[in-house]
Amino acid sequence: MKAIARLTLVVCLCAAMSMASAPAPQPVSQGEELARVDSATGRYGGRLVVGQRSEPKTLNPVTATDAVSREVFERLHADLIEINRATQKTESALAKSWKMSPDGRTFTLKLRKGIRFSDGHPFDADDVVFTFTVYLDEAVSSPQRDLLLIDGKPLTISKLDQYTVRFSLPRPYAAAERLFDSFAILPRHILEKPYHEGKFLQAWPLNAPPTEVVGLGPFRVKQYWPGQRILLERNPYYWKADRENHRLPYLDELVFLFVGTEDAQVMRFEAGETDLINRLSSENYALLSKEQSTTRSQLADLGPSLEYNFLVFNQNDLAGKKLDGIARKQAWFQDQKFRQAVSAAVDRDSIVKLVYGTRGSALWGNVGPGNKMWVNQSIPHPQRSPETARQLLKLAGFTWNASGQLLDRTGQPVEFSIATSTSNAQRMKMATLLQDDLSHLGMQVHVVPLDFRAMIDRVFQSFDYEAAIMGLGGGDADPNPEMNVWLSSGSTHLWRMNEAQPATAWEREIDQLMNEQMITLDYHKRKKLYDRVQQIISEQLPFIFLATPNILAGAKSEVGNFQPALLDHYTLWNVDQIYLRNTESAGVR
Amino acid sequence: MRNKVRIRLLILLLAALHAVVLFAGFFAPYDAKEQDRNLPYAPPTRLHFTGATGFHFRPFVYAEVSDSDGYREDRTREYPLRLFVKGSSYSLLGLFKPDLHLIGVDDPARIMLLGADAFGRDEFSRLLVGGQISLAAGLLATLLTLATAAVVGTVSGLYGGWIDESLMGVSELFLSLPWLYFLLGVRAFLPLHVSPVGTFLLLIGVIGLIGWARPARLVRGVVLSARTRNYIAAARGFGGSDLYLLRRHILPETFGVLLTQAALLVPLYVAAEATLSFFGLGVSEPVPSWGNMLAALQHYSVLVSYGWLLAPAAALVVTSVIYGMLADALHPRRS
Numbered sequence: 001m002k003a004i005a006r007l008t009l010v011v012c013l014c015a016a017m018s019m020a021s022a023p024a025p026q027p028v029s030q031g032e033e034l035a036r037v038d039s040a041t042g043r044y045g046g047r048l049v050v051g052q053r054s055e056p057k058t059l060n061p062v063t064a065t066d067a068v069s070r071e072v073f074e075r076l077h078a079d080l081i082e083i084n085r086a087t088q089k090t091e092s093a094l095a096k097s098w099k100m101s102p103d104g105r106t107f108t109l110k111l112r113k114g115i116r117f118s119d120g121h122p123f124d125a126d127d128v129v130f131t132f133t134v135y136l137d138e139a140v141s142s143p144q145r146d147l148l149l150i151d152g153k154p155l156t157i158s159k160l161d162q163y164t165v166r167f168s169l170p171r172p173y174a175a176a177e178r179l180f181d182s183f184a185i186l187p188r189h190i191l192e193k194p195y196h197e198g199k200f201l202q203a204w205p206l207n208a209p210p211t212e213v214v215g216l217g218p219f220r221v222k223q224y225w226p227g228q229r230i231l232l233e234r235n236p237y238y239w240k241a242d243r244e245n246h247r248l249p250y251l252d253e254l255v256f257l258f259v260g261t262e263d264a265q266v267m268r269f270e271a272g273e274t275d276l277i278n279r280l281s282s283e284n285y286a287l288l289s290k291e292q293s294t295t296r297s298q299l300a301d302l303g304p305s306l307e308y309n310f311l312v313f314n315q316n317d318l319a320g321k322k323l324d325g326i327a328r329k330q331a332w333f334q335d336q337k338f339r340q341a342v343s344a345a346v347d348r349d350s351i352v353k354l355v356y357g358t359r360g361s362a363l364w365g366n367v368g369p370g371n372k373m374w375v376n377q378s379i380p381h382p383q384r385s386p387e388t389a390r391q392l393l394k395l396a397g398f399t400w401n402a403s404g405q406l407l408d409r410t411g412q413p414v415e416f417s418i419a420t421s422t423s424n425a426q427r428m429k430m431a432t433l434l435q436d437d438l439s440h441l442g443m444q445v446h447v448v449p450l451d452f453r454a455m456i457d458r459v460f461q462s463f464d465y466e467a468a469i470m471g472l473g474g475g476d477a478d479p480n481p482e483m484n485v486w487l488s489s490g491s492t493h494l495w496r497m498n499e500a501q502p503a504t505a506w507e508r509e510i511d512q513l514m515n516e517q518m519i520t521l522d523y524h525k526r527k528k529l530y531d532r533v534q535q536i537i538s539e540q541l542p543f544i545f546l547a548t549p550n551i552l553a554g555a556k557s558e559v560g561n562f563q564p565a566l567l568d569h570y571t572l573w574n575v576d577q578i579y580l581r582n583t584e585s586a587g588v589r
Numbered sequence: 590m591r592n593k594v595r596i597r598l599l600i601l602l603l604a605a606l607h608a609v610v611l612f613a614g615f616f617a618p619y620d621a622k623e624q625d626r627n628l629p630y631a632p633p634t635r636l637h638f639t640g641a642t643g644f645h646f647r648p649f650v651y652a653e654v655s656d657s658d659g660y661r662e663d664r665t666r667e668y669p670l671r672l673f674v675k676g677s678s679y680s681l682l683g684l685f686k687p688d689l690h691l692i693g694v695d696d697p698a699r700i701m702l703l704g705a706d707a708f709g710r711d712e713f714s715r716l717l718v719g720g721q722i723s724l725a726a727g728l729l730a731t732l733l734t735l736a737t738a739a740v741v742g743t744v745s746g747l748y749g750g751w752i753d754e755s756l757m758g759v760s761e762l763f764l765s766l767p768w769l770y771f772l773l774g775v776r777a778f779l780p781l782h783v784s785p786v787g788t789f790l791l792l793i794g795v796i797g798l799i800g801w802a803r804p805a806r807l808v809r810g811v812v813l814s815a816r817t818r819n820y821i822a823a824a825r826g827f828g829g830s831d832l833y834l835l836r837r838h839i840l841p842e843t844f845g846v847l848l849t850q851a852a853l854l855v856p857l858y859v860a861a862e863a864t865l866s867f868f869g870l871g872v873s874e875p876v877p878s879w880g881n882m883l884a885a886l887q888h889y890s891v892l893v894s895y896g897w898l899l900a901p902a903a904a905l906v907v908t909s910v911i912y913g914m915l916a917d918a919l920h921p922r923r924s
């Protein structure tokens with residue numbers, strides 16, 4: 001009975017929502033320097049419903065740390081220069097052009113004139129200066145602040161005139177323009193007051209009045225139902241137009257439904273309640289492709305993603321940690337031959353087949369085949385070879401007893417555990433496959449499924465683990481976001497955290513190479529440096545690379561300009577150009 | 590009289606079920622941990638009687654080959670079902686290492702009566718071997734519970750007074766515990782890196798020690814009523830010690846209650862093991878149990894695509910129904 005009452009309520013709500021109309025796009029005026037997009041011309045109207053795994057935590061782009069919040073607020077805000085997800089190249093956004101000085105240390109950006117925030121307030125250089133002041137403020141402690149520090153020194157920003165700003169870097173920084181992609185430009189007229197009152201951290205929670213959440217993105221907030229959904233409507237002042245000079249976006253409204261899990265996303269999509277699925281597992285992709293004709297959907301397999309899944313052995317300094325059991329096993333983990341043997345024994349083809357249903361690629365390095373700009377093609381892809389593995393182990397002084405158990409130099413049987421997060425079914429499967437592969441070498445491996453937080457705590461803080469299967473990458477194709485993984489002082493230098501000094505010669509070399517590529521402006525020179533990094537990594541194997549999934553996405557067939565990309569956000573990155581082919585049927589839903 | 594026949598029949602059924610599970614290695618055609626990475630999610634193998642060479646009394650199977658849209662049978666060669674074949678060796682009662690299996694087919698064909706799981710492991714073999722963990726957990730945990738219950742109930746009923754009150758107070762506390770959440774909580778506090786045997790024993794300990802309250806109260810009731818009987822008073826008058834009275838007169842009275850409770854608790858505990866393993870808190874891969882086998886079905890795509898993986902659920906239902914009927918027969922309801 002209660003369920004029926006609730007259902008009626010939802011139906012009424014939906015009806016009420018569909019009756020309230022979205023604001024019409026403002027006519028394009030003379031002085032406005034709009035950006036033109038080159039995709040197929042769509043039609044206005046309709047509402048796109050997207051299922052989200054969980055509820056965002058905030059609408060504040062400066063303080064948000066979670067990916068889910070990012071998925072929502074990136075539709076509300078815009079950047080100075082953006083990375084086109086399809087071409088992976090930078091494009092002019094709020095800055096219509098930019099110029100780098102010959103020494104690579106200053107960037108001069110010309111801003112678009114005459115464009116407005118979603119409340120109609122004009123945008124100019126003061127907003128840009130204000131934005132970067134906030135991002136750089138230590139009291140705000142934005143997670144993105146580190147990106148603006150080079151050698152620990154912040155870049156500086158100055159306003160040259162109302163529509164020109166200049167960024168000065170303490171030293172040259174390769175691909176610096178890519179940095180601007182992730183910094184949402186804030187409305188000074190709204191946020192300056194809370195910022196000066198020291199209330200910036202509390203600004204823009206999810207339940208903030210919609211009129212206060214103002215941005216330069218294609219949409220603005222209309223209403224928020226806690227625990228259920230957030231409704232966005234067209235920003236009538238948006239600064240992009242299509243080929244025929246019609247102001248974007250085409251969609252009247254965009255709804256994020258908070259559904260819980262990927263499975264729930266799939267079920268809602270099957271039931272016709274959502275129009276688009278951002279990232280699918282291969283199993284759900286296979287399921288949906290079977291039903292493609294009945295659900296009238298379009299599915300996309302974009303090929304290998306930039307994510308890399310790997311096995312990492314705990315090589316942390318455990319002095320004073322009371323983890324003697326693990327410290328004893330580190331003699332194996334720190335032996336390059338041991339890691340190479342494990343790598344040789346891993347059946348990567350089976351991982352691709354059984355875990356990703358062939359919709360994935362095996363990996364032998366941190367840069368996969370999906371990253372065509374940066375992958376080092378000369379890294380060898382040896383086939384699985386238990387014989388090689390046995391030889392390597394023999395060379396490293398391991399022996400086998402009568403029952404086939406692997407023993408180390410001191411006669412101890414080789415036994416360790418692999419931790420995986422229960423929230424990732426794919427990595428759990430990898431662990432089971434690895435367990436079987438390694439048992440053929442006489443290693444006894446236990447699989448320990450852990451809650452995601454417990455896992456992160458063990459890997460990053462307590463170091464109370466022996467080996468773990470994890471995944472990284474996927475942000476940008478450029479090497480710079482990878483700095484924190486490969487620099488020995490990096491915050492994600494997982495195999496040996498908090499290093500004061502590089503512990504090995506090859507880690508020292510990686511440090512040098514990574515730091516050098518960061519200040520090298522020429523692509524070919526940078527590529528050479530990064531190729532060498534990839535080569536060292538594939539030889540030393542601080543991570544045993546396993547596989548990368550393909551990016552899989554789906555949408556109803558009536559969704560036009562559906563162009564999913566390899567980079568995050570895979571499907572909604574061009575939401576300003578997405579339209580519904582049949583807006584009548586979309587409207588009554 | 591009819592009831593006695595029923596009880597015998599049910600006990601026979603249960604004995605058969607447990608025997609099959611106990612000798613799982615023999616009845617299972619394959620090693621439960623053996624992965625066939627070419628056959629993930631292969632459907633149950635069909636047994637054929639008629640093929641290209643006409644009708645056979647001995648059923649045969651075809652080899653499965655995978656193509657773009659799933660699996661199909663390779664009809665070029667028939668593989669007759671063989672009895673008493675040599676295969677992978679298994680451990681029998683922890684003493685012998687035989688390699689004889691009841692049924693099998695020649696390579697490269699596989700006989701997977703209940704299909705394969707995500708790793709191409711034979712679901713039927715896993716069901717039988719998994720039953721060892723699940724049923725043993727149920728039986729041992731029941732034993733533990735009833736032993737605890739018998740001791741607590743008898744002491745409580747026999748001595749009365751503050752002992753009785755405090756013990757029954759504790760039992761009330763245990764009765765009011767929200768079971769599942771408590772189990773999840775307790776398991777989370779235990780060390781994570783323990784061997785499958787260690788996990789199994791912990792599991793039994795956790796499940797077994799939590800359910801003692803209800804049977805303990807029942808035993809206490811029986812002991813209380815027995816204590817006031819005249820023949821007990823008479824025996825006491827002749828100088829019978831507490832221990833003698835317990836052994837000779839009181840404990841036999843509780844026997845019926847304990848037996849009925851056992852029949853009720855075993856399926857309950859088998860299900861409890863399945864629940865914990867389902868949430869990843871029981872025995873871990875690659876050792877199968879009915880619960881961790883069902884865990885694969887947490888994923889929607891698996892649930893709707895590979896129905897044969899529901900087999901452990903069916904096994905759970907069958908076990909529970911038989912035990913439930915036995916409990917009913919042991920303790921007939923008076924109308």
